[in-house]
Amino acid sequence: EPVRFEVDPGSARVIQLSEDWADPELWWPNSPHLYRLRTTLMVDGRAMDVAETTFGFREWQSMGTKFVLNGVVWHMWADLVGTHSSPESWLEAYRATNQRMMRLMIVGQGGHTTRWQGLEPREALDFFDRNGVVVRRNTTLDGERIGYNFSESDEETRRKQGGSELKLALMENWRSQCVAQAKGERNHPSIQIWTIENEFAYINLINLLGNSPNMDAYEEEITRTHDAVRAVDPTRPVMIDGGGATKTNTLSVHGDHYVATLDSRYPDLAYEAFTEGGGRGRWKWDMQRPRFLGEDWFATGINPADYAMWGGEVAFQGKAATRDAIALIYRMLNEGYRWGGYFAAWQFWTGSEGGEAQWGANHPRAVFCRQWDWTFPSDREVVRTFGIFNDTRFAEPITFQRQLLIDGREVYSKESTQQVAPGTAFKLDDRIPMPAVTDRTAGELRLTLVVDGESVFEDVKPLAILPPPVLEGIDAGALAVWDPKGAAAEFLEALGVSFVRVESIEGIPGSAKLLLVGADALSEEASTSTQLAAFASKGHSVVVLDQDHPLKYQALPAEMELAPRTDENDFGTEIPTSAGKTAFIEDASHPALQGLKNADFFTWGPDHQVFRNAYRKPTRGAKSLVQCGPRLGFSALVEVPVGEGLMLLSQLDIGAKLGVNPVADQLLVQLIRTGLEYERVLAPVAVVSEDAELLTALDAIGLKYFTADDPLEAISGGAAAIVIVSAQPANLAGLAEGAEELSRFWARGGNLLLCGLTPEGLAAYNRIVGVEHHIRPFGRERVTFPAVRDPLTAGLTTGDVVMLSGERIFGWTADEYVAADVFTYIVDLDDIAPFARSDFGNFGNIVNGFVGSDGWPLIIDFEFPRDGGPFEIRMELPSEQVVTEYVHDMSLNYNPTTRIGLLFDGGDGVEFELDAAGDAESFAIAPPRRARQVTLQLLDYRADPGRRPLVGIDNIELKVQRSDAWRERVRPMLNLGGLVRYRFGAGNAILCNLNFQEREAVPINKTKKRTILAAILRNLNAEFQGERTVIPGGDLEYTPLDIHTKATTYKDERGWFGDGRFSFKSLPAGVHEFQDVEYWIYEMPTSPVPQVLMLGGRDVPGDLPEAIEGIPVGMEADALFFLHTARIDRPMSEREREEGAKIELCKYVIHYADGERVEVPVYLGLDVDSWLQASAPRALPGAQLAWTQAYPDGEHHAALYAMQWNNPRPEGEIESVDLVYGADGGRGVPVLVGLTAVGRMEGGGEE
Structure with missing residues (x-):
């Protein structure tokens, strides 16, 4: 019946009508039923106004941590489905990619127009209503557009506000707009939730205000707006986009942005609550309300190099090469979020950059596998945990089919039917038998869901089956095993391998060809000992499995550091870095990695961990074989040549996985076999060059070489197997005339490395290589490897050859232009x-x-x-x-x-x-x-x-x-002609046109160019200085030097630093061995003669000199060992340590007999530290702890350090050494206690 009412002229009146409706048809996304309410206003029987309102019956609720639609738990996920030419084409893409919601944004977030796909907001909402599109509706406050002008600066306004520094008028206006918008749009059934601001709290407020009282006050204003919107529309939840539910959890929904960190904790972190994720240290989900990830994983804003941890080194080629990695991450996050069930809704900020493959986990009905490793052992059952998800409103039974195919042939199948209630999931364990294989075998597991006889979901999991590990033919006594935990020994016994058990490093039998060091065998003290390196240097091999305390400092005859255990993300949150769940093969040709592929290193069962306590990639003296970590900057498996022997250092998680993971099993067997078969081959190197930058690079990488004046003389003399020649026109002309000498050089396996080719030398160069090349300058262009890698680039990664300029492409993303000065000139390929x-x-x-x-x-x-x-x-x-x-x-x-x-x-x-x-x-x-x-x-x-x-x-x-002969001869090492190898029978000519420069705009590019050069030479078996480092405990001759004639004070209470309670009186006198090196600690028992060399300084007893010159040596030496310590007056600050500051406390000046001198800096905290320490002293990165003793007070310890300096001119006599203050000498006083010269024994392992 019509309702009659009266309204006074000039006034308004609200009329409320209600009527029972017993059984309305509900609005569902797949069945968006709509009704129209027609309201007719009549005066005196005549219709004065008619209004129609479209609406739908729907009930959006929050129940605990879930959103519920019409009584069904409704999980929602979405992405940016791209720009389309019409609403209809957008809807087609939305449905094809199984999106579950969309975000209708405002000017700024959504662009520079109020329209969506040409529609006004009201028209757009009508469109969504009709088509069942669930909407998250933004209101007017956008942090990206408002800037930082939200602190009230007008004094009068602040006075009127009672002193408040907030923009209260702004808050009131915003609140009014939110309420008005909710009133105007609340009849649209498609709107699921109101989001009242975008990143205002998440970016603007916290960036400017931090955790200040004003931040708290603004969150109170946000809460008032939330409550005001809820008051006018209690049928929907309200959130903010970023900023959680405020610090005190006053909002009905916890709204986060950018929770996914994609660090080494994934994929598993995607399955966890990660309550602090996206909270910027302020907001943490209390798990008492729904959590809505309004924006997550901004793929476009991520530097392509940051995808390398997931997609491998191909990611360094640029955004286009990250497609597969993006698809993988998309599925990883979507599967994890759905499996964990912690998040009620999430929207990725990705678009379609991963291609069709990324949408695989979007299906409302789907089956996922919790495990991500797909390399299995032969003839064993493997357990897979499956989850069947039903994110529809329908309850029909779901049939789950799985089928294992090997070479297209079915070897296993199973089918089961489950009743999975709408909005829920069912999880089950399945045991799948793998067939017996004798070689690596590829297969696939097909997963299918069927409802009412029709397939509703299909997925295929590629897999590999590895044959059982075999290790045969080992001579008795050749293999020694030091394995306190016993896992490796037990594994080898199960294989029937003969080996000798040893109980300590000291117990290694000299007859053993290889020593296997089991997981976690090394103590903190042993991790800095040179004993393992010394053993290897005598022609043995050492395989070290993963350690809590990996070898470091002097224990490594290479420049290689441990990776940091943690790092800070952009918002200052610590994340783990040195352990992880993905790794990638760097040198697929290496015997330790034969038969393995990158997919084998994408998570290891049962816990997904692949590596722990990784190293940073070595810069000298070693080669990374398996790369891992952020931007693949770490190494999980490293090869270190040591004298005539070899060290293989593995931080892959082999120790915990033996007998469980087939990749770990095969790796251990192949590491042992590699070590047993290792024989070092060295190729002498001659250099013909006047290029200062090339020579600097060769010296920096530690290449051992001799120089020659003429390239033909260098290749024809027979002394060099590798000849490096600056490609100057005159040098090339001489080589081109010496065709017969070149042929003989190549016939005996010689390698000619030509550096710095220019257009002027091209004609002669073409005669040398037998190819008619063109040449052009290098520019800003993509650099990558060819599809088939050249063996001379083994050990290099795309990250090594891709160099950045430091110049951003856009201001809003981290993408950088690549460098335009990687090479000088390029020759043509195809x-x-x-x-x-x-x-x-x-x-x-x-x-x-x-x-x-x-x-x-x-x-x-x-x-x-x-x-x-x-x-x-x-x-x-x-x-x-x-x-x-x-x-x-x-x-x-x-x-x-x-x-x-x-x-x-x-x-x-x-x-x-x-x-x-x-x-x-x-x-x-x-x-x-x-x-x-x-x-x-x-x-x-x-x-x-x-x-x-x-x-x-x-x-x-x-x-x-290109002719067949051209292709046989020309072997590109890159996608362009900056590095090219030419085959000449047993030998090669190699073009290396790297642009070596004194200064680089991005300093790491200098390191990358040297890394490339070093890798090529190392793969040619060139000898490096770093690989001949003197190792204490090796075959060495020690000459402790008598330095007492330059001593300035006593080591006991008569001198030292003046406090009789704490001196070095207990340091034993005479010739003693500290850390495998002999020193002469001088003491004259019958007369008071100074014993140690101390420089003068503040409060130092006696009138000591500030420099001590002419400390006698008088002999040739491969290395000098300095036994020293210091009084530290101003220790390194925490900031200096974090920044890696080098504080030069003092330096040794080495004087050669021919007048040349070399300065050896001594850095605080690296090479020397305090002689008096409150806790037990430890080794330093540049010096071993040689001697320590606790003082009688029980609180303090003495510390004496041994620092090794390798002589770059071992054939030159060292006349003397000076001890002088360094650039930061005011921070302490150094003391030299002993000095030893070391040389290699005749016929020793280094000979």
Whole structure:
């Protein structure tokens, strides 16, 4: 019945109507039923106004930590499904990718317009209502647009506000707008939740206010707005986008941004509550309310290199190369979030950068496997835990089918049916038998869900089965095992391997070829001992499994540090770094890694951990074999040549996985076999160069070489197996004339390394290598490895060859331009396009190897001719070429090109149709065309009415004919001709056109270039100084030197630092061995003669000199060992330690008999520390703890350190040494107690 009412003129009245509705049809996303309420206003029987309101019956609730729709738990996930030309095409993509919600944003967050896909907000909401799209609706306050002007600066306003520094008027206006918006839009059933601000608390407030009282006060204002919106619409929850539920949990929903950290704790962290994630140290989920991740994983803003931990070194090639890694992470997060059940809703900020593969975990009905390792042992049952998820509103039974296929043949299948209630999951363990295999065997596990006879979900898990480990043919006594925990010994016994058990390092039998050190055998003290390295240096091998205390400092005859255990993320939160669950093979040709693949190192069962306590990648004297950690900057398996022997250091989690994980089993067997079969081969190196930067690089990497004046003389003398020559025109001309000498050099396996080729030397160079190359300057272009890696690049990673410029591509992402000075010049391979000249002004942007996802400034878009085209790009080739193939990679920033053509010398042409999907396409030129000029024509494109009439090109390639002989000889080491190997029978010529510079814009690029050079030379078996480091305990001759003639004070209460309670009186006099090195501690018992060399300083007893010169040596030496300590007046601060500051307390000046001098800095905290310490002293990175003793007070300890200096000129006599203060001498007083010269024994292991 009509309701009658009266309203006074000039006034308003609210009329409330209600009516029971027994059984309405509910609004569901898959069945969005809508009703229309028609309201007619009549005056005197005449209709004065008619209004229609569309609405739907729905009930959005929060129950504990879940959202519920119409009584069903409703999990929601979403992503950016991209820009589309119409609402209908957006909806198609939304449904095809199984999105569960969308975010309708405001100006700023959603762009610079109030419209969505051309629709006003009201029209957009109507569209979502009709089509069952669940909406998270933003209101007007956006932190990205408001800036930081939210502290009240006007004194009068602050006075009126009672002294408050808040912008209270802003808060009131915002609150009013939120309430008005909720009133105006609350009848739309598609709106699931109101989000009243975006990153205002998460970014703006906390960045400016921290955890101050004003921050608390603003959160109170946020709570008031939350409550006001809830008051006008109690049927929906309310959240903020970032900022949790405020610090005191006053909001109905906990709204986080960017919870996923994608660090070494994943994939497992995706399955956990991670209550502090996204909280910036202030907000922590209390697990008492739903948690909504409003934005998570901003894929576009992540540097491509940061995907390397998940996708491998290919990620260093740029954004386009991260596609598979992004798809993997997407599934990892989505599966983890759904499995854990902690989050009620989440939206990734990713888009479709991972391609179709990323959407696999979006299906509402799905089955996931909790484990992520898929390499299994032969002839065993493996346990997989499956979860069947039903995120629909339907309760039909779900049939789960699994099928194991090997070589396409079914070897196992199983089927079960489960009743999985809507909004829930069912989890089960399955035991799957693996067949017996004798070789690595590939297979796949197919997972299928069937409902009412139809497949609703399918997934395929590739897997590998490894054969049982075998270790045979070991001679008796050849293998010694020191394994206090017993896991490795037990494993070897089970294999029937013969070995000798030893109980300590000291008990190693000299007859053993290899020593296996079991997991966690090393103590903190043993981790700095040189005993293992000394054993290896005598021609033995040592395999060290993962340790709580890995070898470090002087124990390593290489420049290699332990990785930091933790690091801080962008918001100051500590995250673990030195342990992790993914790793990647660096040298697939290494015998220890034969038969293994990268997939074998993506999590190890049963706990997913693959490595722990990793090393930073070595910079000298060692080679990383398995890389891991952030940007693959760490090593989990390292090879260290030591004298005539070898050390293999593994921090892979082998110790805990033996007998459980087949990869760990196979690795241990192959590490042992590698060590037993190891024989060192050294290739002498000659250098012919006047290039100062090249020589500096060779010295920096520690290459051992002799110099020659003439390249022909160097290759013909027979003394050098490797000859490095600066590719100056004169040197190249001489080599080109010596064809017979070159042939003989190559016939005996010689390697000629040519560095610094320029256009002036090209003709002679081409004669040497037998190839007619063209040459061009290197520019800003993609550098990567070819599909098949050259063995001379073993040990190198894409991260080594990709160098960044330090210059950001965009201000809002971390992406950087690559460096344009990696190489000097490039020779051509099979793509001639980069060597062409063109009238197209942006030609460089289409031949640089980059694509649109690397950043639009690296490609080019341009207007298609208004007259219908074609758009032509003419290319003048450097010489007439036979074109065999063309590769076209279009830009899709605007409109796809659909048809292209190529003209050859302006006449003969071919045309090709392009796939509008935009992937790079390769077209064979049949028959091949000979031409000097090639014209690329863009003939047609598919116009989008909503876009500008632009087309574009990411990249092109113009491949030319190469003979079989060319391909046999020319072996590219990279995708472009900056590193090229030429095969000549048993020998090689190698072009190395790295641009060695004194200064680099990004300092690490200098290290990367040297790493590349060192890797090539190491793979040629060149000898390095670092690999011949003197190792205490090896075959050495020790000469303790008498330095008492330069002594300045006493080591007892008569001198030292003046406190009789604490001196070095207890240090034994005479010749004594400390850390395997003999020293002469001088003492004259019959007369008071000074014993130690101390410099003068504040409060030091006696009038001591501030420099001690002429400490006698008078002999040749491979190394000097300094036994020293110091009084530290100003210790290193915590900040100095964190920043790695080098505090030069003093230095030793080495004087050679020929007048040359070398300075040896002594750094505080690295090479020396305090003689008096309150806790038990430890070894330092640059010095071993040689002697220590507790003082009678029971609180203090004496500390004396042994620092080793390797002589760069072991053949030159050292006349004397000076001890002087360093640049930071005011921070302490040094004391030299002993000095020993060391040389190798005749016929020793280093000979």
